[in-house]
Amino acid sequence: MQKIESLNNITHENLAVNPEFSAELGDNAVSTVTFITEFSEVQKEYPILCRKDPETGEYQAVVLFGFQKDENLFLVEADPSSQKYVGWRAEYIPAAVARGPFSIGVQGDADGSSEAPKPVVHIDMAHPKASCDRGRALFLENGGHSPYLNYITNVLDTINEGMHLTKHMFNTLNKYELIEPVNLDIEFIDKSKLTINQFETINTEKLSQLSGEALAELNKSGFLQAAYYMATSMSNIRKLIDWKNRNLSASGNAN
Known part of the structure; x- marks a missing residue:
């Protein structure tokens, strides 16, 4: 059960937070949400897809860390001497994971003014x-x-600023029918097969055929670049497949 408190330098004067990443610390999620405010960094390391939130029906951007429940291929044995983020093999960690136990809340003045x-x-x-x-x-x-809390504050700003902007992005992409279902048929080194079909991605053909007016609107808002980030990030699927195959080989499951 969560125990949410408003952070302050009196109650939490001596509080320290473990900055490492591991399955034991709750980081073994197969995916997480991401936001347009971090696409430029996320697309370098992770595949960015999208799907509709089952509760709200609104689109959300999602990054994949693996292929099955509780599989995060970015988690590795902790080595503080060589890892930028201890226990995680990447130069950038999506904000929804990096935030750890922190979140953004709202608070009004005590007198309600x-x-x-x-x-x-x-x-x-x-x-x-x-x-x-x-x-x-x-x-x-x-x-x-x-310095660590300053880093966390920046992470939370990325989420807070990105939530509304990401929603606006998807509304615009849908306006020009640029989102389409994606089916990924994958076969691993042990001959096991997997089909990923619950996500959607950018229709690059339609993107390339947009009118000048539509391109101008997308470019001015920054959504054109975001669309290309989503499209090009799909190449990171191959990296995840390679990592998965290496794990299978190391465990002796490969034929």
Whole structure:
């Protein structure tokens, strides 16, 4: 059960958070959501697809980490001496994962006079990465934010700013019918087969045939580049297949 608290330098003065990544720490998800505000980094390492949220019916961008439940091929044995993010083999981690136990909440003035709620950082004290005796400190001795908390704040800003913009992006892409279902038929080295058909991707043929007016609209909003990021990121599927095959070979499951 979650235990959400508003983060502050008094209650959480001595709180430290484990910044590493592992299955034991809850990072063994096969996918997560991503946002247009990080597409330029995400597309370098992960395949970006999209699907409709079953609860809201709205499109969301998704990155794949593996091919089956609880399989995250980016998780590796922790080596602090050589890894930018300990336990994770990539130069960038999607914000929805990087945030760990933190989230953005809203808080108004105590007298109710504030016209707009203020975003505040929340922390789930029941999260396995929340700890008081080891990890990265959140606050300096003078009460200021530590470098790690500044990093987390930037991660949360990426999510907060990206949620609305990503929704607007999908509305525009749908306006020009640029999203289509994708079917991926994969055979691994052990002869096992997998079909991925629950996602959608960019129709590059339609994208290339857009009118000048449509291209101008997409380019001005930044959605044209985002569409190409999504399309080109699909090449990262091959990397995941290679990693999966190596794991199968190492475990002796390959023929």
